[in-house]
Amino acid sequence: MKSEGLRIQRPAVIGAGTMGMGIVEVLAGNGFSVQVVELSQDLFNDALQKMDKRLLRRVEKGKMAAREREEILGRIRYVPAINNLDQVDLVIEAVVENLAVKQEVFKDLGACTSPDTILASNTSSLSITGIAAKTTRPERVLGLHFFNPVPRMALVEVVAGMATSPALVEAVSEWIRTLGKEPVKVKDVPGFLVNRVARPFHTEAYRIVQEGTAGKAQVDRIIRSAGFKMGPFELQDLIGIDINYAASVSVYEGYFHDPRFRPHFVQQRMVESGALGRKTGKGHYSYES
Amino acid sequence: MSRNIAVLGKGSLFTAVCRFLRERGFAPLTLEQLADHDVCAVVDVNPGVDGQKRQQLQLAEARISPQTPIYTSTLHRTATEIASWLSVPERVVGFSPLGLEQFPVLEVACPLQAEEVKGWDQHLRLAESWGKQVERVGDQPGLVFPRILSLLVNEAAFALSEGISSKEEIDTAMKKGTNFPFGPLEWADRVGIEQIAAVLEGMQREWGDDRYRPAPLLKKMIYAGYVGIAAGRGFYHYQDAKLGG
Numbered sequence: 001m002k003s004e005g006l007r008i009q010r011p012a013v014i015g016a017g018t019m020g021m022g023i024v025e026v027l028a029g030n031g032f033s034v035q036v037v038e039l040s041q042d043l044f045n046d047a048l049q050k051m052d053k054r055l056l057r058r059v060e061k062g063k064m065a066a067r068e069r070e071e072i073l074g075r076i077r078y079v080p081a082i083n084n085l086d087q088v089d090l091v092i093e094a095v096v097e098n099l100a101v102k103q104e105v106f107k108d109l110g111a112c113t114s115p116d117t118i119l120a121s122n123t124s125s126l127s128i129t130g131i132a133a134k135t136t137r138p139e140r141v142l143g144l145h146f147f148n149p150v151p152r153m154a155l156v157e158v159v160a161g162m163a164t165s166p167a168l169v170e171a172v173s174e175w176i177r178t179l180g181k182e183p184v185k186v187k188d189v190p191g192f193l194v195n196r197v198a199r200p201f202h203t204e205a206y207r208i209v210q211e212g213t214a215g216k217a218q219v220d221r222i223i224r225s226a227g228f229k230m231g232p233f234e235l236q237d238l239i240g241i242d243i244n245y246a247a248s249v250s251v252y253e254g255y256f257h258d259p260r261f262r263p264h265f266v267q268q269r270m271v272e273s274g275a276l277g278r279k280t281g282k283g284h285y286s287y288e289s
Numbered sequence: 290m291s292r293n294i295a296v297l298g299k300g301s302l303f304t305a306v307c308r309f310l311r312e313r314g315f316a317p318l319t320l321e322q323l324a325d326h327d328v329c330a331v332v333d334v335n336p337g338v339d340g341q342k343r344q345q346l347q348l349a350e351a352r353i354s355p356q357t358p359i360y361t362s363t364l365h366r367t368a369t370e371i372a373s374w375l376s377v378p379e380r381v382v383g384f385s386p387l388g389l390e391q392f393p394v395l396e397v398a399c400p401l402q403a404e405e406v407k408g409w410d411q412h413l414r415l416a417e418s419w420g421k422q423v424e425r426v427g428d429q430p431g432l433v434f435p436r437i438l439s440l441l442v443n444e445a446a447f448a449l450s451e452g453i454s455s456k457e458e459i460d461t462a463m464k465k466g467t468n469f470p471f472g473p474l475e476w477a478d479r480v481g482i483e484q485i486a487a488v489l490e491g492m493q494r495e496w497g498d499d500r501y502r503p504a505p506l507l508k509k510m511i512y513a514g515y516v517g518i519a520a521g522r523g524f525y526h527y528q529d530a531k532l533g534g
Contacts, residue, residue: 147466155465182465184458193454194466197473200440208436213427222424222433225394227470232437259500260444 006171008118012037012079012088014105016047019122020094022150025051028075029151030179035079035088044078054151082108089114092144094122102126103134110135118172120144124195125250128161128188138163142172145192146181154182161188190254195247199261202244205232206264216284237283241270291327293318295353297345298334298362301481301519302386306334309390313419320345323352330415333361334386336487342366343374350375358412362386363398364435365487367428367495372400379403382412385432387480395421398428430491438476439488445473446504449524456524478523482507482516 012035013024020036027034038044052073058064079085082105091113093105102121109119119141121131132141143159156176160169173183186193205219214222220231236244248263255261270276270283277283296306296317307317310332318326331349335342346359360382361371368383375381383398395416403409416423426432431439445459454462460472469476477485485507492501510516510523517523 153466155462157462157466182461184454184462184466186458186462187451187453189451189453193448193459193462197441197444197448197459197463198467200444201437201467204437204440208429208433211427211429213429214424214433218424218426219433221422222394222396222426223437225392225422226388226434226438227391229468229470259498260447260502262500 006175008032008090008175010035010086010088011090011092012085014082014091014093014109015095016044017094017096019146019148019150020092021047021051022148023092023094023122023146024076025054025072025151026146026179026181028072031075033075033077035077035085037079037082037085041078041080048073048076083112085112087114088117090118090120092120092122097123097125099126099130102131106131106141107134110137116140118142118168120172122146125191125247125254127190128159129163132161132163139165140168142169143188143192144172144176147194154180155194156181156183157186157192157194158183159186159188159192191247191251196251196261199248199251202232202236203248203262203264203267206266210264210266233284237277237285237287239277240279241267241276241283245271291329292316293326293328295320295323295328295331295349296334297331297342297349301517302334302362302484305390306332306386309419320349323349328353328357330357331359331361333359336362336484337365337371338483338487338490342371346371346374350377356380358382358415360384360415363428363430363432364484365430365491367430368398368400369402369428372402379406379409380412382409382416383428383432384416385435387435387438387484392434393422394424395419396424396426396432396434398426398432400428430495431488435484435488436492438473438480439485439492440501441469441473442477442485443489443501443504443507446477446506449474450504450506474524478517478525478527480517481519482510482523486511 011027011032013020014037016036016038024034024036055069059066059069091109095101095105106119115137121143122145123143124145128143132138135141141161142164145157145159147153147155158169158173169185173185176183208214208219209216216233220234223231245267248267252261252263275282278287281287292314293316294310297320310317333346355377358380363383368381372378372381378400379402381400385396399409413423449456449459456474460474463469463472486503489501489503514520515522518527521527
């Protein structure tokens, strides 16, 4: 497929959460001036401060020049609402994972931006087709699924909804490469590619433990011995057991309860207990600070 | 004590096990050579999808002493089922032959018939003498790593046949998006498609759960002989065919 020879000059990001600000950092780090929409200036300031802490740490470690940090910060501009966006050519939405909320955002984006503007969602679990349907130009809507932490993870899933222009998918993929990221084109299926294919790594590990085949630490040792950086349980503690459980349920529901994706009740018990991993000091393992 | 070990099986896994044993100062023997040699163990890497495994194990057992341990691949069948074919079932040690040359850990399983037999652990000394960190796990087809790998490969095979992404993209995505050491499809080519399918079919048979249903693409690849690097073709093409490793 011939590419459109995409020229992105004025990108914007909707939502200054962890994923949103990670994307902002990558864009600004690549020299783009980025407009960021968040519900209030205070929320935006907090998010920017968090990001700046990361940049400062890199400056202290000598991994970034002090001037580069200033330039990055200088390229990021707060915008109070979608209808205040100024001549944007690409918008990446990274608001809460809720279809109704995202659809509302895309309806506004469709109304407030030029017909050529590319509208992307960073959703990890919702249908791009369903989000795009709320705009008047679903052919210009696609998924750009970045991975956490965005500045460090190279992969971006470029998701084509049912109506997305194939040429646009090609062009955006090429542009993603210029950001130093690795694009992978995927179809709009539940969990897209990575979250779907990686599911058994986690859900099968729970079964192996629950049925008495091996202990958690044993599973992690065996899996590390096979070349993985982390076993499933230590990895879940890092990701967050609640996040991993939500992904499991979402893929399972998305495939209408195909047994291949069946989550395990112990995942739910862990979430109910509040042991969510490193962030709560306890998950599959204990993390005494 | 004899340094001879009878190795049962064929293909790249058989070659790899023989090489592994030779590097540790053991002499691998074939089933035929058993007639006039003593051995300290039998190592069987047949996945056991067909009747070969049973036949070879019974032939081997007739030619060895009752104390000689039999290490057998439990990728497709439980150690308990395999032990039930033998006259001295408590000598059986189930194990995973995958990554024998690479992984520091060796997964082993004890058949139900040997669970209350004192001294079964003695059979593990051999694996320890190979420099392995032995992990004893429950007796299920595919043990731990082969089972998780097989499910990852199965899902990747479904995704590929559904046209969700290309094979290269699937492998790239899993390496860059989740830090997998290999993409699932290239990993399957290394291990052998027939080993992956054996684990899935074994789990499906023992548990009766559709969760383990192999992707039709995997079965078709086996029919076509596209079983991985050793065959010159799996998910990918390999110019240097018949590497035997």
